[in-house]
Amino acid sequence: MSRTASGAQHIEAARKLLKTARTADDLRLAQSVLLPLELGLSIEQTALAIGRSSGATCTMRTRFGKVAAGEMTAPRSKRQLRNRANTDLERERQILDEVLPDAATGGVVVIPRIKPAIEAKLGKTLALSSVYRMLARHGWRKLAPDTHHPQGDPETREDWKKTPRRFGRDRKELCQRQTHAPDVSG
DSSP states (O other): OOOOOOOGGGHHHHHHHHHHOOSHHHHHHHHHHHHHHHSOOOHHHHHHHHTSOHHHHHHHHHHHHHHHHTSSOOOOOHHHHOTTOSSOHHHHHHHHHHHOTTGGGTOOOOHHHHHHHHHHHHTSOOOHHHHHHHHHHTTOOOOSOOOSOTTOOHHHHHHHHHSOTTTOSOHHHHHHSOOOGGGSOO
16 A cells, blocks of 8 residues: 655645646646545556656656745746847847837838847847847737839839730830730730
């Protein structure tokens, strides 16, 4: 016969976590504490019920007890750690406020143009994708997609759309040939 599970002083905290769990890991953590205490399951039975090994289940129970008692802080997810961050979020916000003052009032932001300014403020080089991710982290987004090239000729673009398909797209050729009604689309 195995010994009885310890941690009865953490039942209320585990019940609260069970009700407020947002992830499967939080739910498993609460179950790893409650199942042995309330239903009298062994660690092996609890591990089988929550889909973890008995060693992992025991570790989860121990960690929950230490966090509930205030002996250690709750472990953070990899996303919260930001181990490869260039700077902290507050500094990123300051840099973007300095580099993009007129963009907040509706100005156009061209990322390759502001990239050197951001690199100068950080003191290190960045990939263009890192700048885009930084902007996305702070709520910046592309509001209007480009519908045409800024240096394009609108008149040529309209002629291109109206060109009959079998004659080609050359302007000189268009001027020399007569278009017939069946050749024009639409």
